[in-house]
Amino acid sequence: MTVTLTPEKAPERPAHRDGNVLRWLGAYTASTIGDSVYYMALAWAAARTGSAYQTGLVLAVGSIPRALLLLGGGVLADRFGPRRVVVVSDTARCLVILGLAGALLLTSPTVWMLIAVALVFGAADALFLPAVGALPPRITAAGQLARVQGMRGLATRAANLTGAPLGGLAVALGGPVLAFAAAGVLFAVSLPLLLSVRMSPLPAPEQPAEPAGTAWRELVDGLRHIRRHPLLGPLMLVVGVSELGFVGPLNLGLILLSQERGWGASGMGWVIAAFGAGAGASALLLAVRGRLPRAGLVMCLTVLIGAAAIAALAYAPSVPLAAGVAVLIGLFVGLGGALCGALVQTAADPAYLGRVTSVSTLFTHALAPLSYPVTGAAAALWGTGPVFVASASLCAAGAVAGLALAPLRRAELPR
Numbered sequence: 001m002t003v004t005l006t007p008e009k010a011p012e013r014p015a016h017r018d019g020n021v022l023r024w025l026g027a028y029t030a031s032t033i034g035d036s037v038y039y040m041a042l043a044w045a046a047a048r049t050g051s052a053y054q055t056g057l058v059l060a061v062g063s064i065p066r067a068l069l070l071l072g073g074g075v076l077a078d079r080f081g082p083r084r085v086v087v088v089s090d091t092a093r094c095l096v097i098l099g100l101a102g103a104l105l106l107t108s109p110t111v112w113m114l115i116a117v118a119l120v121f122g123a124a125d126a127l128f129l130p131a132v133g134a135l136p137p138r139i140t141a142a143g144q145l146a147r148v149q150g151m152r153g154l155a156t157r158a159a160n161l162t163g164a165p166l167g168g169l170a171v172a173l174g175g176p177v178l179a180f181a182a183a184g185v186l187f188a189v190s191l192p193l194l195l196s197v198r199m200s201p202l203p204a205p206e207q208p209a210e211p212a213g214t215a216w217r218e219l220v221d222g223l224r225h226i227r228r229h230p231l232l233g234p235l236m237l238v239v240g241v242s243e244l245g246f247v248g249p250l251n252l253g254l255i256l257l258s259q260e261r262g263w264g265a266s267g268m269g270w271v272i273a274a275f276g277a278g279a280g281a282s283a284l285l286l287a288v289r290g291r292l293p294r295a296g297l298v299m300c301l302t303v304l305i306g307a308a309a310i311a312a313l314a315y316a317p318s319v320p321l322a323a324g325v326a327v328l329i330g331l332f333v334g335l336g337g338a339l340c341g342a343l344v345q346t347a348a349d350p351a352y353l354g355r356v357t358s359v360s361t362l363f364t365h366a367l368a369p370l371s372y373p374v375t376g377a378a379a380a381l382w383g384t385g386p387v388f389v390a391s392a393s394l395c396a397a398g399a400v401a402g403l404a405l406a407p408l409r410r411a412e413l414p415r
Contacts, residue, residue: 015148020140021136021151024139024194027191027197030193031187031190032163033162033166034097035163036162036163036166037163040163040168040170041170041171041176041183043055044176045114046058046114057111058111058114058118062121062122066365067126067365069123070129070366071358071362072215075355076354077134077355082130083194085354086131086132087191088127090124090187092124092127093125093128097187098181098184100117100180129357129361130361133353135197136345137346139197143291145413146286146291146339147291149286149338150286150289150290151283153280153286154280160276221352221355222356222359225349225352225355231407231408234407234408235347236360237398238402238408239398240398242398244371245307245391245396247364247371248374248375249313249388252376253375256375267319271326272326274326278327278328278331278332279331279334281331282331282335282338286335291414291415292413295413296402296409297410299335299402300336300408301399303398306333310392311389342413371391
């Protein structure tokens with residue numbers, strides 16, 4: 001008698017031991033460090049070329065195409081594949097920045113030249129951000145996505161720690177020319193790594209997708225997918241509300257608080273470093289554990305605790321205590337954000353992931369910074385304490401809304 005043995009499914013490879021994931025992570029890290037160096041070079045060149053107003057204009061103008069084109073970038077990522085869009089956008093950034101470095105060897109920078117570069121770079125970012133967020137489910141198993149989010153968080157923190165000093169060193173040694181050239185080289189380094197990443201085919205969709213049509217029709221189809229999904233809609237609600245309460249205090253609000261308390265730039269630097277340490281610890285936890293049970297509930301609770309810490313930060317009487325509170329903010333809000341990203345990537349139908357990622361990125365990179373003028377005006381009227389409390393309340397409202405929605409509260413990551 002012949003016995004036919006059904007082969008067992010091979011165990012999935014842990015993300016931190018998967019060369020495919022590590023190549024993607026290396027490309028992402030190089031590109032993120034390149035971002036930091038680019039912004040340092042752009043700020044320095046703008047400050048040396050124009051007035052304070054013109055410097056602010058140069059730094060802000062890139063956000064306009066990023067905000068306007070992000071949703072379209074998600075459509076392109078789903079239509080043409082995320083890796084192709086990432087490679088094209090990274091190539092565009094590389095060529096533009098290296099071209100600017102070459103032009104500055106022949107002529108002095110002008111404000112309009114820098115504005116044009118910032119606009120093109122912002123447009124390329126609008127393609128890059130949704131596509132890079134849609135890549136992980138195509139390069140690893142669903143059970144590894146939380147670990148990948150932790151690894152990505154660690155890479156981001158490492159890039160933030162090394163990018164600004166590297167940019168400053170390049171500016172000190174060779175001015176903006178060398179700094180722009182260094183950024184372009186880092187983008188170039190990421191390209192062969194991205195091209196070597198193997199992509200898994202898309203699984204069969206959970207629900208029939210609308211027939212391919214115009215970009216607008218595909219975008220509407222993606223938004224409909226979010227609205228109808230029992231988990232994605234609540235996740236976007238939590239992301240949108242919580243980010244509005246989180247971004248203002250931790251960026252502009254912290255500067256105003258340091259000025260009000262007389263902590264100075266060094267004190268503010270210690271608080272920011274402490275926040276980064278907490279966020280890095282949360283990323284490390286997720287990278288090591290790979291999965292946390294009851295992810296939806298934990299996500300909402302950690303954001304809620306982080307919101308309470310944001311309110312407490314405004315009343316910390318000294319830099320050491322403020323730094324201690326900032327560690328808690330980074331730890332809990334960072335963990336909540338990483339779990340949110342993992343839940344989005346596991347819940348979304350892969351055929352829609354670029355568009356889903358573009359919506360969440362729109363909240364974090366485009367809409368949330370709109371709170372800066374409101375934060376500044378409110379702090380001028382009432383002081384930083386009430387502003388931090390109000391912002392923390394808004395952040396907490398997002399977490400409470402998530403707790404009230406059963407599909408999110410009961411959400412689990414794949415094993």
